[in-house]
């Protein structure tokens with residue numbers, strides 16, 4: 001495990017880590033709002049809307065993420081008639097799969113947060129003349145987010161590790177580079193380096209969420 | 220002078236359980252009415268109906284001459300909002316917003332509803348916090364306050380919208396006995412300023428002292444009502460006597 005060797009492979013591996021980080025950011029930024037919208041749909045008094053939301057959550061949580069990724073990357077184009085319009089580059093297709101999958105998990109997390117809010121908060125808001133929408137924005141959202149924060153942190157760390165599933169749909173990323181180097185150079189070092197890079201990413205996230213939790217303590 | 224609140228034959232059921240059975244009463248401007256009665260007699264339900272936290276099944280609620288519900292049929296959404304905006308409510312469990320400072324709690328509704336300038340809102344929240352004796356707590360979060368302080372913040376928050384009527388549902392029941400005094404003092408001051416109030420309470424001494432009129436509710440009905448002297452001095456009914464342990 002010479003230092004020279006580590007330096008030599010670090011370049012391409014960090015290149016791979018860029019794809020990993022890019023995917024992570026795209027998925028986080030889009031799946032959290034998606035999850036929130038789905039939570040609201042699930043809570044909606046309009047029955048079809050709630051039904052769609054629940055079915056979506058059920059399907060996304062009830063099937064393997066790997067199956068979903070394979071479906072979006074290789075399955076969609078096989079659908080008769082419309083398939084030819086559904087050909088995306090594999091990174092885009094995989095991102096879509098991740099967003100829809102994580103959106104469902106975030107929806108469940110937010111739903112739990114919403115349930116934990118005392119009904120007195122809604123009543124006080126109503127008596128103070130706030131509309132439902134104003135209550136949601138000004139009273140409920142911050143409290144819901146605070147309750148959900150630890151679970152959101154957990155999910156985010158899972159996502160960092162799940163990005164490795166890109167390997168299975170042959171999008172070159174961190175793990176892919178490591179495997180190539182292992183095969184080429186007959187050494188285990190690239191796997192160790194990859195592990196360290198994952199650990200660094202989750203460390204940054206952990207610290208980030210710790211600060212966020214402090215800010216949302218309301219003391 | 221016309222009534223501030225007029226309630227006629229109010230009826231409310233939860234499923235098969237009849238909680239309000241033709242409740243009728245009026246409240247005059249500036250009057251302080253205390254509502255007493257055993258647990259489950261419908262006091263909270265009656266109070267919550269006035270601000271549309273519960274929908275009744277029959278009867279009328281007329282606030283300052285405007286019908287919130289007339290013979291069981293409710294006014295439109297906008298009218299309901301207009302009518303209930305004249306009323307503030309203070310809850311047993313305070314229901315402060317935990318994610319906002321004391322000042323934030325007071326100013327959230329006025330700032331959201333945007334009916335007046337920001338400087339007016341700031342000035343009034345300052346005044347009201349002094350009034351309830353919490354000027355030094357403006358930037359503190361509710362989690363750092365005692366129960367008595369929380370309830371005083373809740374009263375100030377309700378006053379921010381300059382209500383014509385204030386409703387209290389057991390404002391001191393969640394407090395340690397030594398903290399009830401500071402809250403009752405604030406309510407007493409409002410009574411002296413002739414705020415129209417309905418106070419559901421278990422504090423009999425306070426009711427006797429502060430209220431102009433006592434309503435005794437039992438099993439979903441107003442069993443007896445009158446001046447504190449009548450109710451506490453010479454109640455008509457045996458069940459009033461037994462409730463008051465006279």
Ligand SMILES: Nc1ncnc2c1ncn2[C@@H]1O[C@H](COP(=O)(O)OP(=O)(O)OP(=O)(O)O)[C@@H](O)[C@H]1O
Nearest residue numbers: 233234236238256257258259260261262263264265
């Ligand atoms: N949302 C509800 N659903 C079903 N039953 C209810 C509901 N709210 C109140 N009740 C019932 O209605 C009756 C009257 O309740 P209410 O809270 O008005 O009584 P109360 O006089 O305020 O009692 P307390 O002194 O205990 O606060 C009780 O039997 C209660 O169990």
Ligand SMILES: [Mg+2]
Nearest residue numbers: 262263264388
């Ligand atoms: Mg009650």
